[in-house]
Amino acid sequence: MKLVNYKLKYDFAPNRMGMMLYDNVVDLQQASEQMHENEVTKESAYPLPSNPDEFFAQGAASLRCAEKVFSYIQRNQPKLQYKREEVILGPPVPNPSKIICVGINYADHVAEMGSEISKFPVLFSKFNNALIGPEDNIHKVSATEKLDYEAELAVVIGKKASNVKKEEVFEYIAGYTIGNDTSARDLQKRTVQWLQGKSLDHTTPVGPWLVTKDELTDPANLSIQSFVNGEKRQSSNTKHLIFDIPYLISFITELITLNPGDIILTGTPDGVGMAMTPPQFLQDGDTVRVEIEGIGAMENKIIDM
Incomplete structure (x- = not known):
C-alpha cells in the first residue's frame, strides 16, 4: 500500500x-x-x-x-x-525524530566527486526544517550559488531499532520513498563538516508516498533517475549501493537508536551537477524530477528566495 x-x-x-x-x-x-x-x-x-x-x-x-x-x-x-x-x-513523515543521510555510497559518485571509497558509511544528518513535500518548491537562498540535486532512495523505520542484526533489518522497516538531498555545494565544501550545505530550510523534498515493504520487496534492485528541465542527469540502480540497506541499518543502530518514522537517505548515484563539465547548478525556475522504480516520481521547482 x-x-x-x-x-x-x-x-x-x-x-x-x-x-x-x-x-x-x-x-x-x-x-x-x-x-x-x-x-x-x-x-x-x-x-x-x-x-x-x-x-x-x-x-x-x-x-x-x-x-x-x-x-x-x-x-x-x-x-x-x-x-x-x-x-x-506533504512529506510522508513530516516530523521524523531523525533524518540520517549516507554520503558517497555509489562507487561512480565517489569517483566523480574525487573521493575515495570509505571503509565505513559516511553519515551526516538533516533537520526537519529542510523537509518539504513532493510538490513543494525548493528554496534557493542568496547564501548559495551552487545548489545541486541528489536523487536518493529513502528508507522509513517502522519500529524502534537498536543493535539490529543484518538478517533482521527488514522487520524494522515501514517502507520506502523518494528523496532529493538538494545540496548547497559551496556551503557544504567550505568546511570539513557538510551540515551547513545539507540542511537549508525548505530544500529536501520527500515523497510522493511511502510504499510499504510488503509491496516493494526488493529495494536492492531499483532503477533510480533524475532529470533537470527534462534532461536526464542521473541513471543508476540501487544494486550499486556500496553499503546496502541491511548493512546500513545494522551499522547505524549499533550507534544510534532509530524510532518509528525516522528516515535514512541512502546516498546518490553519479551524475550530479557539480561533476559536470562545466558544472551545472540549479537556477530559479528549474525543475528537478526524481524517479525510482516501484515507488513513482516527484517533481519540484527551484525558486529564488
Whole structure:
C-alpha cells in the first residue's frame, strides 16, 4: 500500500494520513471508522490517528491496522475519496525524530566527486526544517550559488531499532520513498563538516508516498533517475549501493537508536551537477524530477528566495 500525508487544496485544516486507491486518496481514519461500522471485530478495533506524526509514533501497531483498512477498501467502496488533483501531498513523515543521510555510497559518485571509497558509511544528518513535500518548491537562498540535486532512495523505520542484526533489518522497516538531498555545494565544501550545505530550510523534498515493504520487496534492485528541465542527469540502480540497506541499518543502530518514522537517505548515484563539465547548478525556475522504480516520481521547482 501507499501511505500519504495529505490535505485538501484551499482547506486550512491540518494534514491527515491517507492511502492511495488507484489514483485517488482515501482518508485513513475515515476509512478505518467505516470498516469498524461494517466489520466490527476485536482485532480491527485499534483506533487510527488522523495526524501523520501520531500515526508513525505508534509504529508497527498503526501499520498493522492500516493493512487491514487497505484490505477493506480494496473490497469495499470507501465513502470519501479525493482525486489526486484535489489534494496537496506533504512529506510522508513530516516530523521524523531523525533524518540520517549516507554520503558517497555509489562507487561512480565517489569517483566523480574525487573521493575515495570509505571503509565505513559516511553519515551526516538533516533537520526537519529542510523537509518539504513532493510538490513543494525548493528554496534557493542568496547564501548559495551552487545548489545541486541528489536523487536518493529513502528508507522509513517502522519500529524502534537498536543493535539490529543484518538478517533482521527488514522487520524494522515501514517502507520506502523518494528523496532529493538538494545540496548547497559551496556551503557544504567550505568546511570539513557538510551540515551547513545539507540542511537549508525548505530544500529536501520527500515523497510522493511511502510504499510499504510488503509491496516493494526488493529495494536492492531499483532503477533510480533524475532529470533537470527534462534532461536526464542521473541513471543508476540501487544494486550499486556500496553499503546496502541491511548493512546500513545494522551499522547505524549499533550507534544510534532509530524510532518509528525516522528516515535514512541512502546516498546518490553519479551524475550530479557539480561533476559536470562545466558544472551545472540549479537556477530559479528549474525543475528537478526524481524517479525510482516501484515507488513513482516527484517533481519540484527551484525558486529564488
